[in-house]
Amino acid sequence: MTAPADPGGPTEPGAPDADGVRWRHLHRVTPLLNAWKVAVAIIAVFLFQGLDDVLRIGLPPLTLVLVLAGAVVLATVIGLIYSYLAWRRTTFAITPDAVVLRSGVLFRKERVARLTRIQAVEITQPILGRIFGFSGIRVESAGGSEANMSLAYLTADEGADVRNEVLARAAGLDLDGDPATQEAAATDGDGAPTDGASTGGAGAPATRAPAAPLLAPEAPEHPVLAVGASRLLVSLLAHGATVTVLLAVVALVVVVVLGEGGRWLFSAFLPLLGVLAFLWGRFTGEFNFRLATSPDGLRVRQGLLETKARTIPPGRVQALVVQQGPIWRALGWWRVRVTLASQGNAADGSETSDVLLPVGTRADVETVLELAIPELAASDRPALGAGLVGMDDGEGWVPSPRRTRFLDPLAYRRNAFLVMDHVIALRTGRIFRQLSLVPHERTQSLGVTQGPLERRLRVVSFRAHSSGSIEPTLPHLDDEVAARLMVEQADRARIARGSAGPERWMRRGPVTQGPDAG
Template sequence: MPEHDVDPGRSAFDDLGPDSPETLEWRRVHPITPLVRGWAVVGAAVVILGQQSLEGGPRGGLLALVSSEYWWTLLAALAAVALVGWGYSALAWRMTTFAVGAETVHLRRGILFRQQRHARLDRLQSVDIRQPLVARFFGLCELTLETAGGTDSGVAIGFLKGADADELRAELLARAAGLKVGGTRQVADAAQAPSDAVIDGAVPEGTEQVAAAQDAGQSVQPVRAASLEAPQVPVLTVPLGRLIASVVRSGAMITLLLWALGVVVVMIVTGEFAVISASLPAVLGAGGYLFNRLTGEFDFRVAISPDGVRLRHGMLETRSQTIPPGRVQAVRLVQSLLWRDRDWWRVQVNVAGYGGESEEKNSVLLPVGTREEALTVLSLVLPDLGVDEPRRVLDAGLDGDSRAESAYVTAPRRTRILDPVAWRRNGFTVTGRALLLRRGRVVKVLDVVPHERTQSLAVSQGPWQRRLGVASFQVHSTEGPVHPEVPHLEASDAALLMTEQARRARTARAAAGPERWMERQGE
């Protein structure tokens, strides 16, 4: 590799082209941030001290300790922990700065070990605004940028005032779309400028239009980033009654009720009440999952805007997500047996950058909805299936279970030995824009993968499958809840699908639009 002279007074992060730190405007998050983050330390301390007091304190537990002459030691311990927690948070706030460049977002943080993170805007997958319960009292939000780099590849900027977070999100989405904003952003007078000179209050990358407007004597004025906030059109809202009913009808709720019934029966038969305490962790785990499901998907709203699909939900912690166009890697429509009579469906997505702890919260496009609502949400992320009768193809994927359907290539009859319940539903079809994979009867699943989002393909064959001449086909997507696959296909069908899908994926990626979707082709 060629060697370059490096100024010893500069770091490797300083050689970043147009986004050099020397040319960036570094900003701090809101000064109340230490107070918001410090509460987590104080809350953890209260729980730990309470547990220790109950287990090792004097007779009578925590109440006896509080009423004793040493009550002040408990308060002193809490005060010391609070001071340390808030002091550390204040120092962390002092060492945290962020900046928005023409192509990347930068975040500097760390006390003992300094860390600088960069998020490329042309690889931006989604922009989320998170508002925890404590932050809500101060009107603060945390902005999270998820990029196409897998788990923990995002950049979290927090906390900011709500209006500042909205303004920053609008600016980032505009830059990610290919619009010139920020310090160099200028807009020609709309009354005199050409019709294509203004795009939502900004101009595309490059300043040719601004220069032409100035040469023609037209006025050019700076515009605030707030003017870039794209209007949104509400699509649907999930009613609270339906959400509660869906949670009650979930497998987790049924499992919890059966477990509780079994505990009661065992307690009556054995006469031992200790079985209740032994089963308490499992009950709390299932109950916590149901509670998080209900509070996390509370007041779920879906809207569409020029900068992508917007989702808003949450009771204790409010989340506002914006998924830019074309960033969804795969979509799953799933229906459990208990939802069958209502024809309810749940829609989940894979988005690059989501995963890990955020997978369940951020990967839901519709928690529960009718078939019409599920297909409407699907059309927001994949407007064109590339087929003349998309509804017929989708209905066959959601309901169909017959080999007589010409739209889907299904598993052969001999696979009923391997899958006696759902073998008729296992199948796939290909449209001009996507690959559709269906499976399951007790829990119906339809996976939709745009051709250009195909990561890799695989065909697997176990010993019994080899004996029957069948194989399973998988599409490898980014990390998330959607794992597209279809089991027990004819081996020749699976091999042909793998070859043809690889060719379709290459062709679709070559014809795909720019990562910055507002840039015009050919510029």
């Protein structure tokens, strides 16, 4: 959320303010790394709006080159000045309850991310950042993309420390020290004052500096699985987009051979370029994918040109979806996506931001599901297997009635739902298989829709909505079955939220669920 900043401005970074909050600056190199963005924007405006006027003047070529060079230099200087002012006015702090970011040159704003609302913490390193040792921190908070904040740039070590501190405080660990810690830090084993304490002279009582916040260590991680470059490349070659490109290229060649290519070649180039960009983005974004577990949660590392290390704390998974296309079926491969409350109601445009498994076997899928939803047990695997590849009512699944075969002749035997102990599972698609899982406590709303043909056949489309970009929907469910399911699932969701674990997963004590429940 955003709120007006303190009119007096932030305290000098590095020193605690009156409330004991320590405000920090981003790294001094940040203005240099951000100046080019402002410069490019200014140059783009100049080229689109002022270049025609300059060309009409009829300047000599050398003078024209000097004018353009001067425009570039001026834009760079303006970019540097603005970026420096923005850097000077940007500070952040990590308190026991929230991450706070203050920014703005002309209009000041303060953004607060409550620790109980944090959905993920991500360290990003663009290629230049990897070369020079800088990284950015992205803190994702419940409430959609507008609630997220970016801390760029810090050194790689500072970025890791900030990530560790945010996750440790979100877990409920006390990093501000206690009286026993302060006493131990202020004296050595013989009771003599250390460098952190001073004496006021002979016989004077020792005065001790207040204890600084403890540095949160990085939680150990245990690798679970990795996706090699060869498997990723083969999966993209077997992707429907690749098949589309190949078919389009063949069609273009045929058209050109027949002598009609002049009209169609350019019009088909841009769509093909978009598909190729999609495949290239998928390859670079999911390159060297690795999944690990730690006390902080699930850790996902990926990226070729820009590397990302994302940590998803426990209990933040809103829904999961497992997908398989017709070509991947012959290879036995699946893809797993996850949605968090920070991703809003629609995808953020990135094809890799919500991936939990780019491509993997059925055994990999079962492992990922059990890690993302720890309540799933080994006894649930047969039911999940029926959700992946089964049809009809095997393992307790409730399918669409047979009368819907006229509406969906291929998939009506696949469309089904299953209520498990901790999740509701929806199974759809026969050519493009899909299995969606929504934990009971993450169910935000339930709904049904009914068209004219569905009304005549007494069926509805059922939806179990959770926060995020995934909206599991089951078409053509019997209307009476759907009515009972809505009532029962609402009760299950209410009970599950009441018995869910604490948002700060390492803090002991009674379970509380309030408005901050993520």
